Amino acid sequence: MTSADLSSPRQLMLDVSGMTCGGCAASVQRLLTGMDGVADASVDLAAKSATLTVTKDVPVPDMIAVLENAGFSAQLREE
Numbered sequence: 001m002t003s004a005d006l007s008s009p010r011q012l013m014l015d016v017s018g019m020t021c022g023g024c025a026a027s028v029q030r031l032l033t034g035m036d037g038v039a040d041a042s043v044d045l046a047a048k049s050a051t052l053t054v055t056k057d058v059p060v061p062d063m064i065a066v067l068e069n070a071g072f073s074a075q076l077r078e079e
């Protein structure tokens, strides 16, 4: 599957639940940054959130599915 390139990088935030330690946060970060089109991800364990920088129009359900497959749950945080 290919996603369209964005004209400029965009940031979005996911609420992530199921993280209990720094290892979980590192896993979430690794899963997200491993996705095509995700340039950067910073995970905040205390805030249960992940802030992503995307350079492609990565479908949010795909991101959520990747995390759910690893035992976490996530949803897009609407501004």
Ligand SMILES: [Cu+2]
Binding pocket: 019, 020, 021, 022, 023, 024, 025
């Ligand atoms: Cu953990």
